[in-house]
Amino acid sequence: VFVASTLINMYIKCGSMEDAWGVFNKMPTRNMVSWTAMIFGLVKCGQGQKALELSQHMLEQGVEPDTFTFVAVLNACASLGSLEEGRRAHEQIRSREWMSDIYICNCLIDMFNKCGSIEDAWGVFDKMPTRNAVSWTTMIMGLLKCRQEKRALELSQQIPWTTLEPDAGIFAVVLKACTSLEALEEGKQVHERIIKLGFESDLLVGSSLVDMYAKCGTMEDAWRVFSKIPKHNVIPWTSMILGLVKSRQGKKALELFQHMQEQGVEPDAFTFVGVLNACASQTSLEEGRHIHEQIIKRGWEYEVFISSSLVDMYGKCGSIEEAWRVFSKMPTQNVISSTAMIMGFVKCGQGEKALELFRRMQLEEMEPD
RNA sequence: UGCUAAGACGCAGGAGC
Numbered sequence A: 001v002f003v004a005s006t007l008i009n010m011y012i013k014c015g016s017m018e019d020a021w022g023v024f025n026k027m028p029t030r031n032m033v034s035w036t037a038m039i040f041g042l043v044k045c046g047q048g049q050k051a052l053e054l055s056q057h058m059l060e061q062g063v064e065p066d067t068f069t070f071v072a073v074l075n076a077c078a079s080l081g082s083l084e085e086g087r088r089a090h091e092q093i094r095s096r097e098w099m100s101d102i103y104i105c106n107c108l109i110d111m112f113n114k115c116g117s118i119e120d121a122w123g124v125f126d127k128m129p130t131r132n133a134v135s136w137t138t139m140i141m142g143l144l145k146c147r148q149e150k151r152a153l154e155l156s157q158q159i160p161w162t163t164l165e166p167d168a169g170i171f172a173v174v175l176k177a178c179t180s181l182e183a184l185e186e187g188k189q190v191h192e193r194i195i196k197l198g199f200e201s202d203l204l205v206g207s208s209l210v211d212m213y214a215k216c217g218t219m220e221d222a223w224r225v226f227s228k229i230p231k232h233n234v235i236p237w238t239s240m241i242l243g244l245v246k247s248r249q250g251k252k253a254l255e256l257f258q259h260m261q262e263q264g265v266e267p268d269a270f271t272f273v274g275v276l277n278a279c280a281s282q283t284s285l286e287e288g289r290h291i292h293e294q295i296i297k298r299g300w301e302y303e304v305f306i307s308s309s310l311v312d313m314y315g316k317c318g319s320i321e322e323a324w325r326v327f328s329k330m331p332t333q334n335v336i337s338s339t340a341m342i343m344g345f346v347k348c349g350q351g352e353k354a355l356e357l358f359r360r361m362q363l364e365e366m367e368p369d
Numbered sequence B: 001u002g003c004u005a006a007g008a009c010g011c012a013g014g015a016g017c
Helices: A002-013 A017-026 A032-044 A048-060 A067-080 A083-095 A102-114 A118-127 A133-145 A149-156 A168-180 A184-196 A203-216 A219-226 A234-246 A250-262 A269-282 A285-297 A304-316 A320-329 A335-347 A351-363
Strands: none
Touching (some): A002 A017, A067 A102, A133 A149, A149 A168, A168 A203, A234 A269, A250 A269, A269 A285
16 A cells, blocks of 8 residues: 555656546555555646545545645645635535644635635634744745735734744745835835745745845845845846836846847747837837747747737837737737727727727626726 | 544736736
């Protein structure tokens, strides 16, 4: 049983659910670990419903679940966004008196967040006898996701730093809370703590700091942290590029993009959106076309965010024909791309076409905002 | 009483006005 359970786990980690099933089905006896491993596997490959069914099946077979099993079940509920299933699992957990388990509580908070019930999440968080870094991170993240930024920042300020073992994740989310309100002062205090605890050059924490400073418009601070991150990936580069655009330094943003590529860092879709913003802000049509070519080369022309940015860029650079060429070929147009297109028409004095597109938008039941 | 097999939670960058 131990060997088979390990095999199941290995197949799941390698992404082969079929092989895992093969082993599971051939097992003469299965224990809680083998069932739990399978439930996790189903959740990981997006089969939340099947995962719940399997856990039901497990109970029917008289196999007693443990806390690991319920972590898997809660993950399944979260992936389905099913508050009803989640509450049912919560009930079972209470009746088994597992509410003192920190993993269980953390998963409950995360599940309730993902099922859209921040108050259920709060109910769990508030009653926890002890909380760790994950508990705080998960709760603050939940508040941020449902746009309660102020509450998130207030909660961040209640973190018991002296008794908590911090990790990169908690710093990342606290900085995100500061960023969401452009609370630079609070952010700088967190930064001091980060330096004191030696997390500044951590990729995750450093990137969060760069992004915070970039969004708050203090590019000197962003630079300072950026240069201290030893192994940059594309994320902090993108934050820097967007920060420069936001601070009206589009030219520098384009230079930085150039520099990034010279360093052998591959841009991704996020980066291109930033770079297109830079071109738009500079109205540099030539540069924009050049970027467009690079996007085509990668086959990303019709990713929603990219197409909208292309439409916006061409519109702002006054090349309405090229804007239209991209817009008309978009697989799915939305309010944002349509608005960008309308603005383009307006900018070049084609008000009639703008109105025509507006009418067509409504015919296609696109809700204007 | 202790040790001994297998499965566990959260976290960084993006489009129009």
